[in-house]
Amino acid sequence: MPGLFQQIQAGKLWDFHGGIHPPGRKQQTTQKPIAVLPIPDRLYLPLRQHIGVAGQLLVRVGERVLKGQQLTSAENSMAVPVHAPTSGTVLSITPHTSPHPSALPELTLVLEPDGLDEWRQREPLNFLTCDNMTLLSRIQDSGIAGMGGAGFPTHIKAGLTQPVDYLIINAVECEPYISADDLLMQEAATTIVKGIDILCRLLNPKAVLIGIEDDKPIAAAAMMAACSQREHYYVRIVPTKYPSGGEKQLIQLLTNKEVPNGRRPADIGIVMQNVGTAFAIAQAVLDDHPLLSRIVTVAGDTLNQPQNVLALLGTPVSALLDACGFQSQPQQRVIMGGPMMGFTLPDLSVPVVKTTNCILAPTAQELPSASTEMDCIRCSACADACPASLLPQQLLWYSKAKDNDKLQEYNLADCIECGACAYVCPSEIPLVQYYRVAKADIREQQREALKAEQAKARFEARNARLEQEKQERQQRNQQLAAARQQQQLASGANTAVADALARIKAKQAQAAPADERNKEQILAERELKKQQAREYQQQKAQQQEQQQNAQQQAPEQHSGQPEQTPAATDNTNSKAAAVAAAIARAQAKKAAQATEQQATEQQVTPAPNTEKSHQAAVSAEADPRKAAIAAAIARAKAKQQAQTENESSAPPASAGAVNKPAAESDAAVTPEDPRKAAVAAALARAKAKKQASAEPTEQTAASATGASEPDAVVTEDPRKAAIAAAIARAKARKQADSENS
């Protein structure tokens, strides 16, 4: 039995499981040459047109760019740059509907062409003389990503270090309608072969297999003619069947090898590149012509001239359709990609990108919308059609049940989403859609699991750190305590002192009984004195009563006060006056707090307005930083108010405590009327002075008592309370000012 290589050399072909034979409908476009589209008015260039990450922007809005100029840089290996397809001005860089089934907006550079089509400096390479690194960086810098549809960065696939047995060039193009690769091979076979030469130099494979479906005889002949000089290039004509253009299916067709589950073709020594990618590589290396345009099949019965066009990347789909005589129908659908794997576009401003191979504008008769989905009858037609040998009906069952474990057990990940199962289903079940949803779910779940793992690790690391800090603190405290003890022990004098102390203590203990006796004596003397004092007071009170009886016309208000103020009247020295002043201050503060609390409670209802007015008043101040601080305080206060409102059942003491900073902050926030505040401050100062210089005369004593009783006054006179509040505010403000300065 001959070896695999001999069999391949002999031209043997194998087969893969399943597959379908949908009508090709390629004749309407294969007979015409590639049309070159005029430069459109606007070019919409999504910054990411491939699988991977977007590069960093290199240009700014308003900048003029030349044709072929790099618009993004590619520092990351998974990034490929985007180039200006023609010279012009960068109009804007905004989110724009992306050429993706989700149609979510992605960052897009809008370019206004100037019509000059002016090239930048170009430096063609001779690939025979330069090294592999230069070639690979040229491929990456030219923005080349797989042009078959997936858009995988080409320089990664071309820069493999593992040995490669077969390089397969995919020119199968099995999906109906699409003929872009067909036309490219018909018109540029020699350039494609040069691109394959470059790939061979990079990968050094044993053989190059070029797979072409048998419905493209002209293209196959052109490729055979172009390859005639190369020994180990084999053009293989494969029978028309969908999806033989799938990577794994074509590998099986040409080499009888299966790519293991979860692995890549490179793991079994095979690299596959699209024929369009080979063409782009040749252009990039030999002409320094980066990927600026691509061939797009524009097909469908609504078009007068369905044809292949060479469109600049970023051309809106509407421009493409107009160039082909598009006549819109009611409920017209436009599909990007083929009828099997493409997706309906949300609007026609979506641009052509590196992976766009077909724009389809069918009539309703041509591609009817899906009819009602019926129940699965388990006919297993889908299992017969599945090119990946999966069990679609089981997968459908588990996708509907969202049983992700079972889906993974039934190898959903191996599904290539070709749509063959949905095509053959007699119950019209959109099977692929279910799989796509399930796949997205599984991916999301995996992402979540990864994130949960990271979060757990971070949480544990944090806990460990906190624990360590705690232990370190404890250790430090213990060490300090030990050090102190040692210090005490080390100094001998201390021990002597300690001994002395101990002796004194012992002596005191002995002398204690005597002291107690003394104490008793002292206590008895005190009692005696107190009694004498009481007798004296009683006598005095009697005298006073007599006096009052004598002056019966005196106002009643006075009758209450003397009882409350004996201390003030009796103690006539200045020290007592100072104490009274202190008490007065404290009481004033208390009263201020009480009134503030009332005020804040009143403010709760129109809180937003007052807050805003405060902020407005504050923002009038020149210093923006101060204003910001005041705003922050106002917000904090608002939050606290909300909290106190919530805790309406809380005891008043705690409410007062909460309101204390609020009162202070209020004082800081309300500098609307500096004059009033100044007046209040002056009043406060005057009062304090008065109290301090309180004379021992009865008049001043009476005034002091008046000041020392704001409590009583507050209940009687709200105006005085307000003054007290103002004093407190002014004081707080003074403090704040002194802190600020």
Added chain:
Amino acid sequence: MTLLTALIALGTLALIFGAVLGYAAIRFKVESDPLVEQIDDILPQTQCGQCGYPGCRPYAQAIANGDDINKCPPGGEATIRKLADLMGVEAKPLNEAQTENVKRVAYIREDECIGCTKCIQACPVDAIVGASKLMHTVLADECTGCDLCVEPCPVDCIDMIPVATTPERWKWDLAAIPVRMVE
């Protein structure tokens, strides 16, 4: 005599097995309760404390000790189902009125931040960076959306914003491509 031999034989066997089991109990001793580990793996690790326990692991411990499995709002139905499978109990609906389970991350309005570091102390996964009297910001990729930083903020400058859908995270719409070929 036969009775005696039988007793001796059984006794010897009992001793041998006892020794083997005793050895195995020491040699293959399980360090911690593997059930707790398994439960902890299922929980979403947001460390949000909405279950009433200080973190996911304490709740896992509590479930292992017989607490309800329906106290994890971030995990939602999927977590409850998995826990029910693992614990062999009926899956129950979430015990509180659960709003739609949208993934959110914290966002600090940076010009309003006063740099008090209170949110940094509250974050269970160290996803907030900043220093005293300097602006703070949230590492959106590390944020678990647990809400714990919102309450301590004295100036209310932290918002919980829903995570934007990107094409990578987008889940296919069942009606996206209803395409069929005519024969």
